[in-house]
Amino acid sequence: MRVRLYQGLHLSVVLAGMAILAGCEGSSNTYVSPPPPAVRVAQPVQQPVTLYFELTGNTAPLNSVDIEARVQGYVQSIDYQDGMTVTKGTKLFGIERNTYQAQLDQAKASLASQQASQVGAKQEYDRQLNLSKQQVTTQTAVDSAKATLDEANASILNAQANLDLATINLGYTEVLAPFDGTVTDHLVDIGALVGVSGPTKLASIVQTDPLYAYFNVSETQVLMIKETLAKQGHTFKQTDLPSIPAEIGLQTEEGYPHKGHLDYVSPQLDASTGTLQVRAVFDNKDRAMLPGLFVRVRVPVGHNDKALLVRDDAIGTNQLGSYLLVLGKDDVIEQKQVKTGQREGALRVIDSGLDPADWVVTQGIQQAIPGSKVTPEKVEMNPPAAAAGDTNAKTTTTQ
Numbered sequence: 001m002r003v004r005l006y007q008g009l010h011l012s013v014v015l016a017g018m019a020i021l022a023g024c025e026g027s028s029n030t031y032v033s034p035p036p037p038a039v040r041v042a043q044p045v046q047q048p049v050t051l052y053f054e055l056t057g058n059t060a061p062l063n064s065v066d067i068e069a070r071v072q073g074y075v076q077s078i079d080y081q082d083g084m085t086v087t088k089g090t091k092l093f094g095i096e097r098n099t100y101q102a103q104l105d106q107a108k109a110s111l112a113s114q115q116a117s118q119v120g121a122k123q124e125y126d127r128q129l130n131l132s133k134q135q136v137t138t139q140t141a142v143d144s145a146k147a148t149l150d151e152a153n154a155s156i157l158n159a160q161a162n163l164d165l166a167t168i169n170l171g172y173t174e175v176l177a178p179f180d181g182t183v184t185d186h187l188v189d190i191g192a193l194v195g196v197s198g199p200t201k202l203a204s205i206v207q208t209d210p211l212y213a214y215f216n217v218s219e220t221q222v223l224m225i226k227e228t229l230a231k232q233g234h235t236f237k238q239t240d241l242p243s244i245p246a247e248i249g250l251q252t253e254e255g256y257p258h259k260g261h262l263d264y265v266s267p268q269l270d271a272s273t274g275t276l277q278v279r280a281v282f283d284n285k286d287r288a289m290l291p292g293l294f295v296r297v298r299v300p301v302g303h304n305d306k307a308l309l310v311r312d313d314a315i316g317t318n319q320l321g322s323y324l325l326v327l328g329k330d331d332v333i334e335q336k337q338v339k340t341g342q343r344e345g346a347l348r349v350i351d352s353g354l355d356p357a358d359w360v361v362t363q364g365i366q367q368a369i370p371g372s373k374v375t376p377e378k379v380e381m382n383p384p385a386a387a388a389g390d391t392n393a394k395t396t397t398t399q
Contacts (some may be wrong), residue, residue, distance in 0.1 A: 039364035049307035057215025063207040068199035082185040093175035120153035160390035181207035216275035246280035327359040346383030
């Protein structure tokens with residue numbers, strides 16, 4: 001009985017398996033490919049753009065000189081606080097005056113004495129001249145009186161020169177600021193003897209308003225500017241510099257907030273570096289900038305009325321340079337090598353390699369593989385921040 005029961009169960013299992021296999025023979029497994037990846041594409045912005053040279057440079061003071069003692073003597077006073085901003089003519093140091101005052105008084109007395117001698121010599125000459133007309137004196141006497149008068153006149157000139165020199169030396173005992181600026185700490189103390197063997201440095205004064213910025217332009221850029229001017233029928237003149245704007249920005253600043261203009265261009269290139277030195281001048285009334293700072297410099301060199309701009313983060317790089325992924329025929333991705341220009345906010349100018357009608361991949365770049373098909377969503381060319389919040393926001397750039 002047990003053997004028959006086992007054989008019956010085994011037969012039931014076999015029949016059930018055959019039924020399942022028979023049911024499977026009527027269905028088929030097929031592979032369904034995933035849909036093309038979704039990307040966002042936008043056409044480049046076309047708008048006027050001012051073209052710039054972006055360079056680096058350093059700030060420098062308008063004036064910077066050492067203040068020196070020009071006469072010998074003991075320092076009697078220091079009339080400023082270290083680091084003080086002073087105006088032209090402000091007294092900074094005082095050197096003992098008594099010796100130079102005595103020399104001035106002596107020069108005045110000598111001049112008065114010579115003037116008195118000149119009066120007597122003039123009277124004697126006039127008297128001899130009258131006697132000569134009356135033929136009661138000799139020509140020798142007249143000539144002698146004339147020589148004495150000439151000597152008196154020369155002595156007056158010498159005495160006047162000594163007086164002027166004494167006046168100048170007395171003036172040097174008061175050391176004055178030669179221009180508006182900030183004075184450094186004093187290098188001598190009260191009671192120090194200065195000017196013994198030559199001028200003695202007392203301090204320095206620096207004028208930082210306005211402020212210079214020096215930078216170098218490469219030989220290629222110089223030739224490019226000359227070629228552009230030649231096409232326009234213009235020649236460069238130093239008198240044109242004040243009309244050429246310049247902008248600078250510090251390392252901690254965004255953009256180029258400080259506005260100025262060109263002030264000087266070197267007449268020749270430095271053969272060792274192949275660069276031309278250029279200088280710009282900037283207002284610095286709030287003393288926000290100091291001499292010696294590293295600055296980013298931007299100078300306009302042209303204008304493009306129909307520049308093409310795309311999002312800077314949509315640009316990729318490879319061994320050939322920069323490229324963009326664009327939407328081709330049948331929504332197939334194509335790669336275009338482009339030449340990039342300057343940055344305008346979150347956008348960048350494309351100098352060549354891109355057409356205004358191209359649709360550039362701006363989002364989903366990782367899924368956009370050249371030669372593969374995508375599902376495009378057409379939007380406007382917005383900067384990243386605007387695109388994240390509002391895909392319909394208008395593009396804004398810094399001009």
